[in-house]
Amino acid sequence: MRVALTPFRLNFRDNRTRGILYQCLCVAGVAAGGFYLFSNVSQNLARQSIATGFSYLWREAGFVISQSPIDYQPSDSYAKALLVGILNTIRVSILASVLATIVGTLVGIGRLSSNPLLARLMLLYVEALRNVPLLLLLFLCYAVIVTILPPVRDAFQLLPFVFLSNSGLAVPSLEWSSDHTIIAAALVAGLGLAFLHARHLRRRRIESGADQSARPLVGALAIVPPALVWLVLRPELNLSLPELGRFRLAGGAHLTPEFVALLVGLALSASANVAEIVRSGILSIRKGQREAAAALGLRPSHIMRLVVLPQALRVIIPPMTSAYLNVFKNSSLAIAIGYPDVVMVSNTTMNQTGQAIEPIALFMLVYLSLSIAISLFMNWYNARVALRER
Amino acid sequence: MIAEDISLSPAPRYRPSLSLKTKLRAYFGSPINSIITVGCILVIAWALRHVISWLFVDAVFVGTPAICQQESGACWPFLVAKIRFMLFGFYPFEEQWRPLLALLLFFGTCGTAMVPVFWGRHLLFGGLAACVIIFWLMLGGFAGLAYVPTSKWGGLPLSFMLSAVGLVCAFPLGVLLALARASELPAIRVLAVVFIELVRGVPLISVLFMASVMLPLFLPSGFNIDNLLRAQVAIILFAAAYIAEVVRGGLQALPKGQAEAASAMGLHYWQTMRLIVLPQALKIVIPPLVSLFIGFFQDTTLVTIVGLLDFLDTVRAAMRDPQWQGIAVLEGYVFAAVVYLIFSATMGAYSRYLERRFRVGHD
Known part of the structure; x- marks a missing residue:
């Protein structure tokens, strides 16, 4: 407390003064180093005439990406x-x-x-x-x-409709439609409702000690909405299954060996x-x-x-x-x-x-x-x- | 002191002599247990059958690549033909006794350093001397040895050098960073936190990329630094941040009274740290530090990606040799895996030994 009350004087025997000095030196050193590196970079870039900035991001990429979760063409940016x-x-x-x-x-x-x-x-x-x-x-x-596994035509069948070969893994896939999205949304909503209800039940039990007699409702809340939507929409279940052809696997989703x-x-x-x-x-x-x-x-x-x-x-x-x-x-x-x-x-x-x-x-x-x-x-x-x- | 003496000679473990029946109960005590035992035996038998037939029964011991191609087992001639290349890379063939000697000297130094009896000032000087001799052996250029540029270095010596030099240089830096992070001075603390968290938030490979591609841009024009040195700098900076976090754990585990008592005795900051805080804090963190070192030894393999010929890369290069291409794929990787396994497992065992040794009477 005494230290804080004394007026600040430049006294190098004082820990506080020295602390401030050390910090100033440290920050100045880092700043000087940073500035030095930055000036080097800008000089080097100018000398080698390398472009700077992020404008390249909007140019055409022009290279192929072997695997992409979203639609991508080499002509994209x-x-x-x-x-x-x-x-x-x-x-x-x-x-x-x-x-x-x-x-x-x-x-x-x-x-x-x-x-x-x-x-x-x-x-x-x-x-x-x-x-x-x-x-x-x-x-x-x-x-x-790539080298030990057999080629596609004698691929290992790990599980029904799951094939492993030297060109990767083939698994069943679902052709996703907007109906499926709605069902998934209903499932999420149902799970949310069930979660809220379960929390409410637990709170009531802690407060009153009453047993949770309404437990089946939790399950019903989770299952009924997606099931109802399913019945109303009746989406076509386009499950694409990989099948072993003569030279290649047809259908299904294909995971590359790299992946x-x-x-x-x-x-x-x-x-x-x-x-x-x-x-x-x-x-x-x-x-x-x-x-x-x-x-x-x-x-x-x-x-x-x-x-x-x-x-x-x-x-x-x-x-x-x-x-x-x-x-x-x-x-x-x-x-x-x-x-x-x-x-x-x-x-x-x-x-x-x-x-x-x-x-x-x-x-x-x-x-x-x-x-x-x-x-x-x-x-x-x-x-x-x-x-x-x- | 007394507690330490006692802990040095652990009490003989109580081992009740078990009858065969009690021993068998552990394996076949209940139906589920019996199923597990039988399942395990089946798995082990299956694995052993394949490993033995690959290693010995179907293997080729003497022969040419053509013979190897016909057989399904391991191709030992590949290892025999390529072992020197895998170990030393493109180091001039006639001079390869030099990296071999350096490697042996390195193992000797490490082996000595691992024995607690030798810990002390002498070891530090001995280690420095060994370091100088190893560099002289590898680089040459004076005192009768021909100069070998770093671009010719490769294989196991390079892997060990990258990790050993990296850790030796990173350690003091990491301790300084940890002290800075625990400092009471806000500006210094913030700088340390920013550096540590920045480095720990990105993968090593990005730091290596930065060093190999961006470092030349950061330096003044005309000033070119060696490819090996760039990777080494990246490894040092990266390791320092991780070491700092481990050391910070040790600093936090130390009661505050230690530092307070030291300053009450009139020691200034550096004396307090050097004589009181760090010796105790570092002792606590030796086992996690050794695990960290094992991780970094394995992570030096990443320098292949920026084009250095470390051990993994020389093995891969040997496998790509036109004469052997496509024949010894598993052999090369299995050999490399065994080498890494031996060194990492040795260090792991050593770490467990230290953990037992440093457990001083707390539990």
Whole structure:
């Protein structure tokens, strides 16, 4: 308090003065460095007569993108190509995260199995995947798909109507019409209503202690709207199934080998991390918690849902956030096997336009903003499940 | 002190002698357990059958690419023919004893550094001396060794050098960043936070791209820097941000009273940090740091994408050799995977050893 009251004097024995001086020096140093680099860049660009600015974004891209979730032609602009890259990145990251979560959770639980054989096998899985570089894993997956798998005419049939061959994976697909969109909207609305109703029921139960006798209504709210819309519209179900022809697979959706290799590689490597996270989360719940819940007369499903899971999630979610962020950032390795993600599209743009700074800045911005978005969402979710301390 | 002495010699683990029946119960205790056991045995048997038949039964041990093409198993002659290229890349063939020696010296230094008994000032000087000798061996140019430009470097020595030099340089930078982030001076804190979060929000590959494509633009004209050095700078900056976050965890875990007591004793900031805070904070974060190092050792493979010949890339180049193309696809990748697996698993085991060693009487 005394320090704050004394009038400010330039005294280098005073910590406060020195602090301000250090900060000024630091900021000035960073600013000077930045200015120096900036002046170098502008000189170099002028000397090599490289164009600057983002006007290239609206020019015709002129390159083919082998796989695109939206309609894209080489005659479209660079901006649209970039958008296709972003969508491709997001698509493969989300799918890989979902797969990794499912596989990783199973492996993590398997590692805690009382059966030593299963526990060791799962340990082997985790260790093998964690100790091999992801890039090598991607190359290996790609090589296996392209050179080891049989050609299309003797494709493996993994499941009914799912074919795996050296030209990728063929899966059934639905020809989407506006009717389907309406049904999906009805489903979302029904789920929303059911969620609201369930919350209302829970609140009433907590307030009055009355049992939830109206539980079937929750299910009905979720199912009835889409079912009604279905009955009214009666859409044609154009399910396109891949069928093995003589030389190629006809129908269905076709996933390229690059996509499959990237998806499998990312999911495998992330699943090992997820397994370790899930395992440590479950281990963090003391045995007494389960036993106390059982002593209170809770059913096993209730013990899991009300006692174990809420506590384990609290431990699991922060590292899971960084695991998902890693999947998202690691998807940039797509360029090594030729999947057209945002990095690869930017790289092609860079080579074609000769402008290096703008495409790199753009895709770094994409990664940064999406990373921040993912961490914000996960932090919000984490705050919801976190222990509410007084 | 006493607690530390006790922890150095762990109590012998209690191992009850189990009868065969108790042991079997773990595998066949309940119907579900029996099913799991049988399933696991089937999976292991299936995998072993394929691995053994690929590695040995159907394999070719001596022969030409043509013979390899006929057989379905592993092609050992490929490894024999290409091992030197895979390990050392385009380093001049007659001079390849130099990277080999450098590699051995590197392993020796690392092996010594891993033993806690040797930790101290001598190790630091020894490490620096080893570093100088390794660079002299690799680069040459004086004292009787022919000059070999960095563009000829490749293979395993390059991979190790990128990760080792990267981490050694990134470590002090990361510690400084962590201190800056924990600083009470707002401007310095903000600068550190911006740098750390910017770097952690983007993938390594974008930083590598930036270094290889944009760095020449950032430097004054006529000033050209080596391709290898560009990647090295990128790896250092990238690793520093991650190290800073790990070290920050250690700083936060330390009770505030330590730093307060130190300043009450009259130590100034740097003395407090050097003598009191950092030794304790760094000790806490050694195990996560080693895991981080394993990750970075694996991440150096990404330099292939900006055109450096690291180990993974020399393996791929060997596989693309016209003589062997399309014949030894699995062999090359499996060999590379085994090499990475051995080094990463060794470091992982070491990290677990340190974790046990540093667990001083808290639980």
